[in-house]
Amino acid sequence: MEYEKKDNSGALFKNADKTTETDPDYKGNAMIDGTDFWFNAWINTSKAGQKYMKASFSPKQQTHANGVQQVQQAIAPQIEPLSESEDDIPF
Numbered sequence: 001m002e003y004e005k006k007d008n009s010g011a012l013f014k015n016a017d018k019t020t021e022t023d024p025d026y027k028g029n030a031m032i033d034g035t036d037f038w039f040n041a042w043i044n045t046s047k048a049g050q051k052y053m054k055a056s057f058s059p060k061q062q063t064h065a066n067g068v069q070q071v072q073q074a075i076a077p078q079i080e081p082l083s084e085s086e087d088d089i090p091f
Helices: 060-075
Strands: 009-014 026-032 035-045 051-059
Touching (some): 009 035, 035 060, 051 060
Antiparallel strands (some): 009 026, 026 035
């Protein structure tokens, strides 16, 4: 049976790619009011010793747009504008 997204719900899966302590323990996605979100959760322990889950949501479109912008900035050539003066031409 294929997973069907329903509004105001989501699904989490164990993060098999966790490499650092700060990586989420569970990753997934959710749909809230028709908008797709990344859904992450961490298992923590309170000062009283009680286990709980901390969760975060990030809009997929915003995350994608930020990633595209970072890549564009990283690969943009760092070329100084050419001078319009003919004196700068070496021939």
